[in-house]
Amino acid sequence: MGAFLSKKMNLRHYQISAIDQLREGFRNHQRQLLVMPTGAGKTITFAAIAAAAVRKGKRVLVLTDRIALLNQTFMAMAHLRPFNITDNPYAELTIGMVETAARRTLPTPNLIIIDEAHKGNFFKILQKHPSARVIGVTATPLHPRLSEFYTNIVEPTTISELINEGYLSPVAPYQIQAQLDGLRTRSGEYTEASQFAAFNKAKIYGQAIDHFDALGRAPALYFCANIEHAKITAKAFGDRAVSITSDDPHRYDKLRAFELGDYQIITNCGILTTGYDHPPIKTIGILRATKSVPLWLQMCGRGARIHPTKEEFVVIDHGNNHTRLGRWDDDRNWTIEKKDKDIGPAPVRLCPKCHAVLRAAATECSFCGHKFEQKEKIQVKGHAVFVEKSNLSGRLASTCSVRELVRAVGEKRITHAQACRIIRSRGMPSLIEFAEIMGYSQGWAFANYRLDKSKIEVKLR
Template identity: 30%
Template sequence: MQETTFELQERKTDKELYSYQQGALQNIFEKFDNEREDFHLLYQLPTGGGKTVIFSEIVRQYLKNHNKKVLVMTHRVELCNQTSAMLTSFGVVNKIVNSKANLDDQERYSCYVAMVETLNNRLNDDKLDISDVGLVIIDEAHYNSFTKLFKFFENAFILGVTATPLSSNKDLPMNGNYDELITGESIENLIENEFLARAETFQYDMGLTSLEVGSNGDYTVKSSADLYTSPSMLNKLLEAYLKHSKDKKTLIFNNGIETSIQVYYTFQNAGLPIMHLDNTATKKQRKQILKWFRETPNAILSSVSILTTGFDEPTIDTIILNRATKSLTLYYQMIGRGSRVLNNKSKFTVIDLGNNMYRFGPWGADLDWQAIFKSPNFYIDRIKDDEEIEGVFKHDLSDEIKAEFSKSDNTYFDIKSTYKDATFAGESSKVVLEKSIAHHAYICIENSEDVYDALALAKLLKEDIDNRIQVYAKCISKSTYNFLSWLKDDYQKKLNAYLRENFDTVFEDIHGHPPED
């Protein structure tokens, strides 16, 4: 490869490069100069750090110093158009190679921008001459769809860029396709230097063991819909929004269209300004919805993962993860949508309803990307599973429900500990539920004047009953859907019966006198 000395060239563009971006350019061009011409280099920089700015300047510098062409690959049409516009702003004349592009004039261009599938078709049909392409840049390089094209560029320098250098496919690690990783600024450094906003996070302890994992290694849409469209989960989402982000511009991520639509109706029925967007929307609909979202100060947008890349809306105040994911990349992409700084915005809110922070750690934690790149399976195999995460949860009443039990000092009941004690004493596991029912009855009576008050309070315990039954089912290793459903119904019936039969006795024990007639 032709050797070139790297310098920041003067150019007519409004894009100023920050010092850390200049440092990245220096490191990358050093590899151009010193490594073989077919070297595969991976560059990591957090979402919002300006990867497109960096590789646009790389293209400009490369074309100035090399008598070869450049190809930039993306995986989505929005990224394709954005990348082309950014290159143009850097003075790089480029051609978008899409399904409608006329390639008769391709010789006039030294830079192409293409989507991976379209490019694959054009190359297999021998419609695009790539014999003189010396540099290939791959945006969002963690997607494996790009690797099938590497065979066409055996003599080119390949530069992959990504915020998370961890392959989307465990069986195709990135170190199998890239020779070296260069890491950029950390999220914490970008926050400290006011390039990104700081996340203020709120985690909810969620029971997710009903979720199933699909062939792609992530939770299935169906099992997610079954859980997240339940009335209790929709209410939890609405309560979390009202508590932490009322009247703030909010982006909600869901796993599946059905869930997002149910979220839309839940918020709409509460009189809140919300719209729903998924990949079935037309270009016109999408444009209208995103315009409304941008221009409406307290707008809420419920979406289905399509806004994780190629979407930049700095006015977002809150990100709600109304889903669980096993993908570290998706986790960082979703939260990254709220991290853009704007005017006085120095922080944003993240509400996690999928145990994602327990699974991956806080957004912006000091991850060792070099270690993850070298030994991805070592990292993946140590991500906590749901049972391990939920094993340390202490499920108690929500703050809203607890307010109705203000006279009770202890609303928490430890199912797991009670089960261990019963087993040690040789008692039946049914004793655990009997003691739990007695405890629920006690706090209902403690906060009531008569049995009707107590029965009304018992209705408020549905979520707490569900949590206790889930823990109990794990203890006895029996958790089929029908069994759990029956157990929850049976528990509620027995609690109501207990209250009717024992109200007077328990009330007198608590207050030292029988209830007044």
């Protein structure tokens, strides 16, 4: 089937592999997740799956959650002559909105394909059709209830593989360390109001302009905290920038002017996050903070399309998001198992000279050549570790980096148990960093995370 499909539809090798793995997976799993990064061509892939099923006489239902995606899906599958579920729910291939399908009584299809499955709005439909096979498609399988419904995960490629194979643009990530006071969290995300208060500051506008001039290239897309912030940011950049906001009747004219090159920079709040596709974009500016991995990857991903005018794209992050969520091109190791909410990203290290975001183990900046300060090598339980040279005696443990705490344990300035407790209170990313330095497994970090996380203070001996 793979060879036939690839000839017929020009599928890429990992798209064929996705189809083969899913078919194999259906022997043991009724519901499977297909995880593909944005830009990997998930619609083409599930259109091929739907076509193959229809050819075998199966009935297929494809569900999306937004009108824009519904239209895109119709276009991508036009050759298969799909019907809207509101017109003919009995057709071989039907496409519909999740909400519509949940309200209606539909004949049970053989296969249900759910786009954007991480949004978790499809539970009702799966409960209505318990016998259907299901493929949930997503770039970020993070909804806490996914493990109730899906038992297998198929991840045929990753962002880093897509970059290596030339399907996505490499990234040059920068983080301009920001003092973000007063960010408040509601329902797991920073509130719009507290973000606006933190970012609507002369200093940050100044940094945004300076660093765009130093690191960025046009065309550039900036994400802001709210509509007002998007407008003020565009004004701060001057004539070269325009804002596009949902309350502006001329927004599509402005978007077209940006795409034609009349403006170097476009600012927005949430309007250009999902589905906006302008391959020449060379800079993504982030003037907001988020706790959401899907949102973070989507914002950065707007610059990831390849184009003859660029060799890479730049992310300029003013919201400390890399520290919180990792680099866009990190491998994420998705699993279907339920897990602690905040599994940390791979730890990063910031270049003090050029602001580049590097992997934690880097000893030299791959962007500007800066060499990190000489480290001293110490032994911790048989593992050689590099740590910053600094005098630890008398320091408060709360002011120490994870590496400094590791060294403090090695020098018996603090007990191992005390260090673990302090690192637990800082959250999963610190715990994973600690585990990596000590040579412990990730499982150790997860197990440890379940223990007491309350803060304590210890003065180092």
